[in-house]
Amino acid sequence: MDTYEIVQGKKLRCGYTTGSCAAAAAKAAAHMLFTQKPVANVRLMTPRGIMLDLEPEDVIIRPDRVTCAIRKDSGDDPDITDGILVYASAEKTKQGICLRGGPGVGRVTRDGLSCPRGGPAINPTPRRMIEEAVRTEAQKAGYTKGLVVTISIPGGEELAARTFNPRLGIEGGLSILGTSGIVDPMSEQALIDTIHTEMNSRKAGGVRHLLAFFGNYGVDFSRDRLHLDISKRVTCSNYVGELLDYAVYEGFEDVLLIGHTGKLIKLAMGIMNTHSRYADGRMEFMALQAMLCGAGRDTGRRIYECTTTDKAVEILIETQLLEPVMTAAAEKIQYYMDQRVHHDIRCGAMMFSNSYGVLAKTPHADELLAVHQKEMGE
Numbered sequence: 001m002d003t004y005e006i007v008q009g010k011k012l013r014c015g016y017t018t019g020s021c022a023a024a025a026a027k028a029a030a031h032m033l034f035t036q037k038p039v040a041n042v043r044l045m046t047p048r049g050i051m052l053d054l055e056p057e058d059v060i061i062r063p064d065r066v067t068c069a070i071r072k073d074s075g076d077d078p079d080i081t082d083g084i085l086v087y088a089s090a091e092k093t094k095q096g097i098c099l100r101g102g103p104g105v106g107r108v109t110r111d112g113l114s115c116p117r118g119g120p121a122i123n124p125t126p127r128r129m130i131e132e133a134v135r136t137e138a139q140k141a142g143y144t145k146g147l148v149v150t151i152s153i154p155g156g157e158e159l160a161a162r163t164f165n166p167r168l169g170i171e172g173g174l175s176i177l178g179t180s181g182i183v184d185p186m187s188e189q190a191l192i193d194t195i196h197t198e199m200n201s202r203k204a205g206g207v208r209h210l211l212a213f214f215g216n217y218g219v220d221f222s223r224d225r226l227h228l229d230i231s232k233r234v235t236c237s238n239y240v241g242e243l244l245d246y247a248v249y250e251g252f253e254d255v256l257l258i259g260h261t262g263k264l265i266k267l268a269m270g271i272m273n274t275h276s277r278y279a280d281g282r283m284e285f286m287a288l289q290a291m292l293c294g295a296g297r298d299t300g301r302r303i304y305e306c307t308t309t310d311k312a313v314e315i316l317i318e319t320q321l322l323e324p325v326m327t328a329a330a331e332k333i334q335y336y337m338d339q340r341v342h343h344d345i346r347c348g349a350m351m352f353s354n355s356y357g358v359l360a361k362t363p364h365a366d367e368l369l370a371v372h373q374k375e376m377g378e
Contacts, residue, residue, distance in 0.1 A: 003050055003182070012185035015075030016052055017178025018086055019126025020044060022151045025070045025088035027133035028056040029149070033066040033090045034141035042070075044133065046181025047125060057085060065091040077185035080159050081174065086151065090134060093146040097131050100148065104156025105176060110169030112204020113197065121165070121175040122151060129181065151176060164194055168201050192242050198234050199243075203250050205232070209371045210247055210255045212236050214274070218258045221352050226258075226369075229376045238263075241272030244340045244347065254346035256368040257337075261309040261359060264351040268332035272340060286312045286325060293324040310355050317356070326351070326360035334362040 003014040028042040038059050044052045056068040067089040074082035087102070101107060101120025108115045114123050122130070134147050153159075156173035160166070165175060184190075202210065212234045213219050219235075222228040236243040240257065247255050257264070262282065263274045271279045287304040291297070299319055306312040316322040329351070337347035348364035361369075 012076040014050075014185060015073045015077070015082075015183035016046070016054075017126070017181055017183055018072060018081055018084075018153075018174065018176050019123065019129060019178030020046055020052060020181040021054075021070040021072050021086035022088060022122070022126055022176050023129035023133050023181075024052065024054045025056065025068055025086055026090060026130045026149050026151070027137060028059075028068050028070075029066045029088045029090035030134040030137040030147060031140075032056075032059065032061055032068070033092070033147075034137060034143060036061060036063070044129075044181075047129070048180040048182045050182055052181075058087070065089060074183050075185050077183060080162055084153060084155065084159070086153055086176075088130075089150045089152075091148050092143075093148050095146040097134060097146060098148045099127060099130060100150040101173070101176075102150045102152030104153030104173040105151050106156070106160055106165050106170035106173040108169065109171050110201055110205060112201045113168065113170070120151070121170045121173070123175065123177050123179075125179045125181075126176045164198060168198060188239075191237060192239055195234065195236055195239060195243060196246050199246055199250055199252075202232055202234060203252065207232050208253045209368070209375070210234060210252045211372055212243055212255055212257045214238070214257075214259045214263045217260045217354070218352075221260075221354065222258050225352075225357065228372055238273050238275040238278075240267060240274060241340060244272075244337065248341050248344050252345060254348070254364075254368055254371070255337075255341075256365065256372065257347075257349045259349065259351060261313065261351055261353050264333065264349060265309060265329060267336055267349065268329040270336040270339075272336075282309055283312060285329070286316070289325045289328050290316060290319070290321050293321050293328070295319060295321055310353055313353055313356055313359065322359070330360040330362045330365075333360075334364065337362070 024042050024044040041053055041055050054070050059068040069085040069087040072081050072084045106121035108117050108121050111117050115121050153174055160174045219230050223230050265282050266274045269281050269285055283304050287300045291300040303312045303315050316325055333349050346364055348368040349362045350365045351360040352358050
């Protein structure tokens with residue numbers, strides 16, 4: 001497709017979602033079922049209002065059943081689904097439209113997701129697109145009985161193991177996704193939506209006390225060094241602000257965020273998106289705080305010129321300033337977390353280094369940590 005967006009000064013091509021692939025494949029399959037003739041392309045209007053002109057592949061036409069596929073194109077932001085074939089088969093039945101998930105499409109095993117438990121992981125917007133597409137083809141053909149549409153993705157189960165699906169309770173394959181039908185290059189909203197989905201799943205599973213991490217460093221440290229059960233965790237990547245906002249919205253009682261110094265120290269300056277392209281300031285904060293705690297200009301400059309937080313911590317230990325600097329950082333982190341949630345829920349954070357262990361805890365951290373340790377013992 002030839003739709004572009006300007007992202008970070010670059011012209012990047014958009015793609016289309018697995019939901020659009022499934023809907024286009026279903027539309028083409030239904031059309032060929034009624035006409036018994038192959039089609040060279042299929043046109044699909046996406047919810048975004050962008051018309052797609054796609055080519056069906058691997059077409060098999062039989063009198064009672066037609067199968068074809070649409071190849072996924074992720075544009076200039078390719079993910080693991082880029083280039084996969086999304087298949088749809090259409091066959092006649094007595095009445096209604098029955099949508100099924102075939103091999104490679106995940107099955108929902110938990111409550112709290114946008115798909116019913118026990119059903120295929122085909123999200124509401126793609127489901128509506130598929131049903132509308134085949135219903136329109138049936139009306140054009142004057143067909144008044146029912147259709148069974150089955151969506152499948154060869155290799156989907158193997159690919160799904162590399163996604164969030166297993167943690168969300170979606171087993172056996174990929175999800176059919178997409179609210180707009182279009183993949184925006186380098187889309188942050190897709191990542192935030194994944195965080196929200198994981199939080200929904202935890203809430204539906206009875207979790208009231210949220211345990212959150214930036215990524216694998218925090219997960220590994222908490223499991224191996226703190227001996228926490230991390231099976232009900234949420235991963236927020238860089239999106240701390242969105243994590244806290246949604247925790248309030250969903251009514252969690254509290255949030256404990258455990259993170260490496262390189263990420264968590266940014267919260268001490270109120271930075272709620274910790275990606276380096278938005279802001280850094282790690283060394284500036286640590287150098288300034290060290291000087292406020294009595295360090296001289298030379299020590300401040302040494303910290304300021306560090307390239308890693310572990311190196312800065314090494315200097316703080318050397319100058320016996322680690323404790324006051326980390327205490328000040330923890331107080332600032334608590335302040336900004338409380339400001340973000342408007343004091344509606346309790347928040348806490350624990351900052352660690354793989355080299356030096358736990359470096360700082362906000363005032364509520366031990367209390368919240370005890371909650372998770374207690375839950376492990378129940």
